[in-house]
Amino acid sequence: MAECLGYQPRGRGARTWLAQPVQLTPGMKDLVASPVEPVADVEREALWAAAQPELEAAGATLCLGEDGLWELQLDAEGEASAPPPSVGLGRSMVAHSLQGEVARRLQVLATGLQMAWFQHPVNVEREREGRGAVHGLWLWTPGFVGETRGGVGRVCGGGAIGRWLARGAGIDWCPDPACAPAESGETVVAVDALGAPPSPERRLELLESVADDVVAPGVRGLFRGELRALEFVDPQSSQPALRLDRRQTLAFWRRPRRP
DSSP states (O other): OTTTTTEESOOEEEEEEEEEEEEEEEOSSOEEEEEOSOOOHHHHHHHHHHHHHHHHHHTEEEEEOTTSOEEEEEEEESOOOOOOHHHHTTSBOOOOOOOSHHHHHHHHHHHHHHHHHTTOHHHHHHHHTTSOOOOEEEEEOOOEEOOOTTOEEEEEEOHHHHHHHHHHHTOEEESOTTOOOOSSSEEEEEOGGGSSOSSHHHHHHHHHHIIIIIIHHHHHHHHHTSOSEEEEOOTTOOSOOEEEEGGGGGGGOOOOOOO
């Protein structure tokens, strides 16, 4: 989504990282970061106060965004970011390159936060209640806002992060993935619910909903000439996107059959 909205990974100046609180679970040879239950304001303030020396040393600040998301502000040059939460959380973490000033600063900051929050009273209480301790932050940045690719006019779906990205790019956002296309410009639809469905049956229901409520209206729009193309991207796959334009609508034509 960030790429579709025109964010650029490289640049210079102040940028914003999405700072999602996570619990770290060590394995035999890896480390897995998992999201934690919501952090109350009083808990957040206590954790942030304990992390203030580390933040000052890194030249960074933590703030609360309009959607209740944690944001880290940092002025630096270079490219350094973990995979987005939709791809990285719940999976084995990989060691990232420490080349570049910003990458090293973030690595030092991440280590310092883990030490500052280790056995913090907030985490001790959260673990006692079974809510998961906040061991660190999953830092991800879409980069710098650039020229919107393809003239995107609206973002539909994607939850709080989708709204966060749309607001940063100055683009209209709608919570419903089945929302009608924008009057001007292309529409980017994010179906984040398919990331981790609770059961195979629920995944099938979601796929049917995507087919009936999102894809089918789009295909009809291709037939009528209301849309230029449909493009499908799976952020967890290395395969190229599937793009359908009006010339390919014959792929959906079927010869009528007798009952």
